[in-house]
Amino acid sequence: MSGKTLYDKLWDAHVVKSREDGTALIYIDRHLIHEVTSPQAFEGLRLAGRKPWRVDSVVATPDHNVPSDASERAGGIDGIVDEVSRIQVKTLDENCEEFGIVEFGINDPGQGIVHVVGPETGATLPGMTVVCGDSHTSTHGALGALAHGIGTSEVEHVLATQCLIQKKMKNMLVRVDGVLGEGVTAKDVVLAIIGKIGTAGGNGCAIEFAGEVIEKMSMEGRMTVCNMAIEAGARAGMVAVDDITIDYVKGKPFAPKGAEWEKAEAAWRDLHSDADAKFDVVVELKGEEIQPQVSWGTSPEMVLPVDGAVPNPAEEQDPTKKSGIERALQYMGLRAGQKITEIPVDRVFVGSCTNARIEDLRAAAEVAKGRTKADSVKQVLIVPGSQSVKAQAESEGLHKVFVEAGFEWREPSCSMCLAMNSDKLGAGEHCASTSNRNFEGRQGFGGRTHLVSPAMAVAAAVTGHFTDVRKLGKA
Numbered sequence: 001m002s003g004k005t006l007y008d009k010l011w012d013a014h015v016v017k018s019r020e021d022g023t024a025l026i027y028i029d030r031h032l033i034h035e036v037t038s039p040q041a042f043e044g045l046r047l048a049g050r051k052p053w054r055v056d057s058v059v060a061t062p063d064h065n066v067p068s069d070a071s072e073r074a075g076g077i078d079g080i081v082d083e084v085s086r087i088q089v090k091t092l093d094e095n096c097e098e099f100g101i102v103e104f105g106i107n108d109p110g111q112g113i114v115h116v117v118g119p120e121t122g123a124t125l126p127g128m129t130v131v132c133g134d135s136h137t138s139t140h141g142a143l144g145a146l147a148h149g150i151g152t153s154e155v156e157h158v159l160a161t162q163c164l165i166q167k168k169m170k171n172m173l174v175r176v177d178g179v180l181g182e183g184v185t186a187k188d189v190v191l192a193i194i195g196k197i198g199t200a201g202g203n204g205c206a207i208e209f210a211g212e213v214i215e216k217m218s219m220e221g222r223m224t225v226c227n228m229a230i231e232a233g234a235r236a237g238m239v240a241v242d243d244i245t246i247d248y249v250k251g252k253p254f255a256p257k258g259a260e261w262e263k264a265e266a267a268w269r270d271l272h273s274d275a276d277a278k279f280d281v282v283v284e285l286k287g288e289e290i291q292p293q294v295s296w297g298t299s300p301e302m303v304l305p306v307d308g309a310v311p312n313p314a315e316e317q318d319p320t321k322k323s324g325i326e327r328a329l330q331y332m333g334l335r336a337g338q339k340i341t342e343i344p345v346d347r348v349f350v351g352s353c354t355n356a357r358i359e360d361l362r363a364a365a366e367v368a369k370g371r372t373k374a375d376s377v378k379q380v381l382i383v384p385g386s387q388s389v390k391a392q393a394e395s396e397g398l399h400k401v402f403v404e405a406g407f408e409w410r411e412p413s414c415s416m417c418l419a420m421n422s423d424k425l426g427a428g429e430h431c432a433s434t435s436n437r438n439f440e441g442r443q444g445f446g447g448r449t450h451l452v453s454p455a456m457a458v459a460a461a462v463t464g465h466f467t468d469v470r471k472l473g474k475a
């Protein structure tokens, strides 16, 4: 018998009962909650007269509907102008109060995007099963956890039973070997992976990201990569536990302490695929071949190196792909063969659970330092992923760099990642965005999203069009 993959190990450790039909009941260690997908789940609990099975496994924070604007934010929940948003955030608050759930409320120092808050507080730990009613829960797999999104009815199921019915996924290995060039980041790595395997490449699989590039990557970079596993079609992405993981987790508020820590660390050290483990699918990339990426179309797989040119549908043989390209070019307002660097940018968004951690803001500030927003760019939003990221950035003076560059320094929120709050693109506007989704209307009706790294987003902000950050020269 061959060895186990990391996914096999995490799965086996959480199976409560397996059935003949391939489904299994798995135990959930951590349940993260936000305002969008939890109201009906709590309503269901109430109607059935149930209470959460293990209330201390649940951690909540509002993120999608909270305004990023400081003055609107200052009014707390009651100050939220949009009525639907206000009700959602208020309902989360009331539900947490009623059921005794730990919540980092709207202006609490622990508040933030749920996928930033989980790892930074140690609510997410290696070896855990982590769920949230949110597809980007895959982010938490970076810690060597089995983490994936669930639907609202499953949110209720997990609240009520602490378990989830699942079918085991296939094992997929994505190896990124070699080294990354200067100016090439985790975001470029994951965009290049999706460009290669497509948005259906990981369907039915749990992806383990490995290889030298991933081994050298910081925890935050690994989170960026795992965050977008879902955009590659896989519900879960993960990375083996190593010293980088252990060092990251140590001392976090929810992390075990003292003798408990020793025991936990020893167990976590086994959270890697065995040398003889077999994967159903293996994909390999070379780090040195990855360039800074920019998405040009309406799907994350429509992505190119910054020195590339938008495809010409006339050169595509496959009729489905051809019409896909035609439609994307039309929506995005681009010409066949147009150089990526010739695409003008109207707004820039640095934020989201993909790229709003402290290292992302440092990378953005490094490019912004001594430069200013191009006149043609209407707005540059810099939105920290959590209150704690915001405080850290301010203690390092990063906010001053942004403000001096003519950018807006905002409050933690999902913000312009999706049009669920007041940060939106206007119809026809192009946005250099560090988020993870670029489908039609994602950032506002008619808005045109281009996915990039934080450094590339700022390079676009200061030049007014996509620019290879490596060619910017000295500020």
Ligand SMILES: CC(C)[C@H](C(=O)O)[C@@H](O)C(=O)O
Pocket: 036, 037, 064, 133, 134, 135, 136, 149, 418
């Ligand atoms: C609102 C929520 C359910 C959704 C998700 O599941 O991912 C959102 O976070 C997104 O990024 O589209």
Ligand code: SF4
Pocket: 063, 064, 113, 115, 134, 136, 352, 353, 354, 413, 414, 417, 418, 435, 436
């Ligand atoms: S930041 Fe964007 S992708 Fe992440 S949870 Fe919020 S809306 Fe979803």
